Amino acid sequence: MKIAVLPGDGIGPEVTGEAVRVLEALGLPDLELTFADVGGAAYKAHGHPLPAATLDLARASDAILFGAVGDPDCDNLERALRPEQAILGLRKELGLFANLRPAKVFAGLEDFSALRPEVAGAIDLLIVRELNGDVYFGDKGIETLPDGTRRGWDMMSYSEAEVRRIAHVGFRAAQGRSGKLCSVDKANVLETSQVWRDTVIAVAADYPDVELSHMYVDNAAMQLVRSPGQFDVVVTGNLFGDILSDQASMCVGSIGLLASASLSEGTLGLYEPIHGSAPDIAGKGLANPMATVLSAAMLLRHSLGLEDQAARIEAAVARALSDGIRGADLGGNHGTVAIGSAIVERL
Numbered sequence: 162m163k164i165a166v167l168p169g170d171g172i173g174p175e176v177t178g179e180a181v182r183v184l185e186a187l188g189l190p191d192l193e194l195t196f197a198d199v200g201g202a203a204y205k206a207h208g209h210p211l212p213a214a215t216l217d218l219a220r221a222s223d224a225i226l227f228g229a230v231g232d233p234d235c236d237n238l239e240r241a242l243r244p245e246q247a248i249l250g251l252r253k254e255l256g257l258f259a260n261l262r263p264a265k266v267f268a269g270l271e272d273f274s275a276l277r278p279e280v281a282g283a284i285d286l287l288i289v290r291e292l293n294g295d296v297y298f299g300d301k302g303i304e305t306l307p308d309g310t311r312r313g314w315d316m317m318s319y320s321e322a323e324v325r326r327i328a329h330v331g332f333r334a335a336q337g338r339s340g341k342l343c344s345v346d347k348a349n350v351l352e353t354s355q356v357w358r359d360t361v362i363a364v365a366a367d368y369p370d371v372e373l374s375h376m377y378v379d380n381a382a383m384q385l386v387r388s389p390g391q392f393d394v395v396v397t398g399n400l401f402g403d404i405l406s407d408q409a410s411m412c413v414g415s416i417g418l419l420a421s422a423s424l425s426e427g428t429l430g431l432y433e434p435i436h437g438s439a440p441d442i443a444g445k446g447l448a449n450p451m452a453t454v455l456s457a458a459m460l461l462r463h464s465l466g467l468e469d470q471a472a473r474i475e476a477a478v479a480r481a482l483s484d485g486i487r488g489a490d491l492g493g494n495h496g497t498v499a500i501g502s503a504i505v506e507r508l
């Protein structure tokens with residue numbers, strides 16, 4: 162079981178360090194971890210945010226544990242050399258098209274939600290975000306107009322084939338949960354969304370046991386804070402999923418708790434916390450590693466088929482939280498390493 166560990170920038174190395182400690186504490190016999198540079202750290206060391214050696218390692222692995230990318234030192238580089246291109250490149254090059262972002266309120270943490278506790282307590286949803294298409298990967302550019310001002314553009318598109326494969330992931334996820342799937346689009350304005358909606362409806366014929374609904378993204382953003390308990394599985398495009406998943410994290414209470422899986426058609430997957438590199442707290446030992454530890458649990462489940470070990474990690478995190486182990490993100494004073502140790506003790 163070969164795992165590529167790509168810590169990246171900012172708090173990435175600190176939080177992946179704790180996730181690795183948790184993985185190692187499981188004592189799995191054939192686990193082989195290999196570290197490589199990615200993001201701003203890779204740019205500084207090798208001149209590129211996604212060096213060929215890192216991409217080759219990721220390709221040759223069974224799964225990738227990813228920290229975070231993003232470094233203010235790199236903000237003025239040309240776009241192709243910025244740290245963010247590393248994660249976008251990995252998603253595209255490895256065909257990681259299906260992004261699973263679960264959001265659930267942990268018992269006892271309702272008060273940390275930006276929502277009223279009784280509203281927050283009902284949150285248990287899964288955002289299935291398409292990750293290989295949309296405005297992220299369309300033709301884009303900046304041109305200077307005759308009057309000297311600039312115009313920027315990014316082309317949004319989805320083909321039926323792209324929508325079909327993510328829709329299947331959404332429907333299958335719904336079958337494994339409450340049997341409800343909400344597809345989020347902007348079909349009242351965007352042609353891209355019309356193709357999206359028509360295609361999701363066509364795929365629904367294969368899943369008569371799933372109850373499909375549709376929602377415009379502006380309404381979905383509103384409903385997510387009004388009554389998040391109505392959502393179970395949400396399937397949506399790359400840009401809408403990016404925005405709604407950050408919003409969902411604040412409904413849960415801390416972005417430091419949300420894990421994610423980015424899956425390909427096979428078993429190869431990349432697992433990362435949904436938070437970023439948080440340069441303001443990097444190197445201070447303050448970051449909550451729970452989102453990365455929970456991402457490692459998803460790695461065991463989705464890429465290695467080790468459901469029991471995944472559940473063990475999730476139970477240890479839940480127990481640490483209910484025992485009052487809280488990082489600064491949850492008003493506590495436990496540092497990164499202390500939280501990692503608390504999880505290891507509870508495994």
Ligand code: IPM
Pocket residue numbers: 230245248249403435
């Ligand atoms: C995310 C991040 C990325 C995205 C950035 C870092 C490119 O916000 O994973 O949600 O926009 O997809």
Ligand code: MG
Pocket residue numbers: 403404407
């Ligand atoms: Mg995002």
